[in-house]
Amino acid sequence: MSPAPLPHSFYAEDTVSVALSLIGCQLHRVIDGHHLVGRIVETEAYCGPEDDASHSAKGRTARTEVMFGPPGHAYVYLIYGMWNCFNVVTGPAGRAEAVLIRAIEPLVGIEEMRRRRSRTDHLADGPGKLGQALGITRADNGVDLREPNLFVSRGAPATSVIATPRIGIDYAVKCRDELWRFVADTRQS
DNA sequence: CGCGGGATTGACT
């Protein structure tokens, strides 16, 4: 019996708070009969149209549509032509906010992740790698995160979390210095 | 370990 998916109410809170709360939670993926689990260790908050690093700052388009929908759903986008990045929609419906899950520590199904990544290390320590390791694609865009095939469950609360600016968004002059990236502190555990 | 360049494709100007 798998742990229970987090309820939609978990995702409906303030996006920065959700990004922090997700550290230490478990990400579950069932694909081709394999149960894959990882501990979330890195997230980034994207805080709606006023956040110039958020895709939703460019307006409501086909790509960003699910961000404008209810919280607790997957937002998956393709980047650099080949990598799928997994986000969870957060905040109240219509707020177009999301949290990018940037890295997990593999816990279950490591061999399958290795097969999907075609290597034995660095399986999911980056958003593109995570998508590849778990077989997440745009086919998962918009799915309800209470689906048994893709969901997050509560985990051991992180004892220490570091906040930093977000990665790869230097073009976002207004919000690039906000401390909206969260990383589990590896010095402790 | 840091840096530079190529890969690859859909979304948007």
Next chain:
DNA sequence: GTCAATCCCGCGT
């Protein structure tokens, strides 16, 4: 046509 919330490999330090 340009570019993107990235990754990997090769090379120099």
